[in-house]
Amino acid sequence: EIRILCSSTNFCIQMFDYRTKQLIEQVLAGLTYGVNNSDMNISLVSWNLVSNLNSNTDSMPRFRTPNSTVILFERNSSFPVHLDDFFQSIFVAETEISINGTEIIDIRIVPLHHTIGSSEFVYGDGGIVTIGPVAVTKCNPYCRAADLEFTVGEYKYGRVEYDVTLRGKSRFVNKTISIIINHVNQPPDFVVSTSFAIWESYQLNTTLVENFVINITNGPPFPQRNEEHQSISFFIIQTAGADLFAPDSGPSIVIRNSTGTLNFTGLPYINGNATFAIFSKDDGGTEHGGSDTSLNYSFFIIFNPVNERPSFSLAVNEIRINETEISAAFIYHNIAVNISQGHNEPKQSLRFEINFLNFSSNFIDMISIQCYADQIEHTGGWSYCSNSSAFLDFRPVAYTSGFMTFEIVLIDDGGGISSYSAGSVLSIIIEPVNQPPTFRIQN
Template sequence: VGTAAAEGVRVEGSWTLDGEPAAFDVSETLFEVEAAGGAVTVPGFVGNNTECGSHAGTSACPVFDLTWLSYRIRMSNGMLGPLVDGTYPAFFGAQPTLDEMSGNLTFTPAAGLGGDAVLQVAMQNTTAAVNVTIRTLPTSFAPTLSLPGGASVTANENDAVNISISVDDRGGFGGDEMSFLNWTYAVSTDAAGLVSSAAFDASCYAADTTGCTLALSLLAHRFGNANITITAQHGALGTVTPFGVSGSSATVALTALRTNDPPSLKLASEYLIISQGAGCAMTRVGQGAALPLFCNTSTPLRNEYMHFAYDISMGPFEAQTAVSCFGGAALESCENQTGTFTVTPHDAAAAATLFTELPLMTAEGSLIFTLNDAHFGDAGFTLQLFDDGDPPLNVTLNFSLFVLNVNRMPTLSVPPNVSVVQGFNGTLATPLVNTFDYPASFSTGRHEPSGFQNWSFTISSPSDAAFFLPGGLPSISNDGFLTFSLAPNVEGRVSLSLFAQDTGGTDRGGIDLSQTYEFDIVVRDANAPPTFTLSRGVVAVPEAPVVLTRVVPNFASDIRAGPDSERGICAANEGQNCVNQTVVFVVDYVTVSELFTVLPSIDAWGTLRFAAAPSQSGSARVYVRAEDDGGTDPSSPITNSSSLHDFAIVVQPADRAPSFALRRNVSCLADDEVCGCPALTQPQNSIPACGVLDGR
């Protein structure tokens, strides 16, 4: 018996018994019972029956009459039909009875039939009566659901998931009388927000539905497991709550698989323009525009561009931080990926020339490389970021590094002194700056090859312009040769300075001027040639049968190395230009050298020595000159040699007896047994003196 819809009442009538008014109580005036066909007993329906008095439990108690007054049948849509007077026996399998002794009301509702029946309970022989409504409510049978696609579904994250539901038995009141089902779903998961939304299609709400679909939307970039519980429930019968089970559920196990998204990043610039040898740079993102980046210059030539790559992402919600998880979900429900950078040169050989440490990218996006100070040029690179998803994905970007030449200071080697003799006028035979010895003696700059740039030299005004002729001031050619014209009779030292300038310019801090180098031109006295005098022009000696050395003292006289300053005879103010030179004699040529066993020579004191060959006579001419040790100077036409002198040496023959020979003697005929020529009369005669005549 359901809960009463009205409270119990006190029923009083006009009939009295033993002087007391007729009255009785009923516990309820509305009974809700399940229309299941079973007997229903309402205990103590009638109570507080004062008329029984001392007759309680005897036949003297009052008798009650039960009368059906009206009824309403509940229709299949759950609403009550119109009120009909009278009785409808089909409402009850057994009609209501009232036991006056216990006050219990008993009746049996008909199975499967619902509605309201109004029963009047009246005490006989009195006017005490009350109307009681007995309401039979439907018994609800739960719908039977099944899942044609199975109890588990697997999908990728961000996919649309459709779950098919079959209604095998709609259940309801009185068989299949419900006009519709109410549908709900519930998601149970540790991956918060995995299912972003869900909706049942219209067929779920049809009155005769046999199946429908629940469409789920999965949140992008989330993965995990969830249980989807689907419940179908009968609609309410107006304001009536039926007995039984109004709904049933089916559960689907959902698995959302991880779907890897490619990583992404941005570059601060697609190319860097760097000065050669720089440890930091200015990057350009367009013509005339510049983007300075932070860099670390603690290591020479090592560049570190912080955040060259930025907005680095392994994919939406795929990083290793809790904030990347949607809706603040636990970190375990995010993908927690890490990334690896690779930097690959387009031309490995060119990159190896430009860098001693090839560019690399740190996990934080810093670009690091070390320049090779000796080279400049450009190199392109491919930057790739790989994630560790399944499967691994990557993003590819390209950037270029341009290393611009920075002009280095020219260097040169300049001797401290240039020595020339008085009267020099012209170009030194040896370059002042040896530009041909590149780069040891001269260079337009460190790491700049020969021919890379042109250059010029600038020479200062001399410390004393009087050393030079008008228009003869020192000048230097681009190949390093010094030209000047000295004024007459000057000697001493004059100072000048020199610097070089190349054509590399000064852009990006370049230096095109060398240091200034100082040097002196030292003008010294010209070395005067030595002089001497031969005592005679002919030296005659007799022939000798043996080797005999001839000595002629003072054959050369008045021997002078030059002026007094070259003979150590110096005035007080001549200083270091006063020297004492030594003179030697040189025999350049002897016309008949075979006349001598020891060729002629003259020593420093002028003594002539020679030895004629034994028993030889004749004459020879000797050519001789003197040399001092003052040296020669290619800048001066004057040498350290005197003019050439010559003299004759005559070896007079000894007196001998004359001799002769016959040209031909005939001693015999050829047919003589003894026939021969006599001996030559003179051994010196080389012509045959005798011949054998043939046949006579």
């Protein structure tokens, strides 16, 4: 048994599917009969028309929206939305829809207020949604519907409420519909320099590189920035290269507005390069398919080598010997000790340079400082001591005494002014020895 509980025949009819509407129309025409329809599986036994179905006194417009709330998700570009038959069962009395013989049904949609985040705005839609005109379609004498069309703005989210008015010639009815665009977190982004070079240092060296990262965004780019309240953190991972940094002092980014300063502390006497991956992450989460992590970028940090001065020490600063009767080589072992090519430069070649500073007489034929034969390794005409000491070799002139003062400098093949060590002064003193007088008997 079907009971039709309404006061308007036309309004009741449009609540059913088309086949049922036909049956109701026939009933209202006085044809009461039973039907067994195998397609629809309908058994119509009797009609009990509770109210006056022939009454046409109710002329107020009516419509229904099966779902008065539309839920969508923010996107990175504007997109159109078309909802078929969003407005259904549209009814306007015949006396209300005809103007000069032309049928007119007018649906007007006016924004009431919109909400973004926790902020509510009383008027307008904040550019979140752009509603188009509503066109009413007529599918049969008792079926009218209208589609809802609108466009969601780029990177727009929030809740928008609209007042929908169905207006006849002199009467109208209002309903409220809501469109909710759920926020979808957009990944942060930035631009990073590809490399930074610094000179090797002799001590721990903290470096700050301003504007190493620029154009930091929390999500959508300008002017659609709607995630500026989010916090961003940078993550840097070394992917290749040498260990150049002090413990817990590797590269990091300090954010200042939309730029980032690179901060790191290099180890002393270290050179080489290292490769890093860098990405940023915000606190916006990944709900509704959002993303909180930027793309990965890479950069290099290069520590250019700086030649370190070689160094050594003299075991003594003065050597005294007696005047000799013959010119012969004199060896002073381990005169130079603690020989070093410089930090982190073990394969540099070395040579000693001896410069005369002062002398009372020229009593030395030859003088040099050399590595021991079993310690010398040759590289391109240079040599370096595989151990850390060297000997002095000089040859005094026979029957000559006096003093000579020398500056001894160690030189490496690294180039530049840093190739020379600090000079050390050595004095050689030959003490006079009284020689016996001589004579010769000729005959």
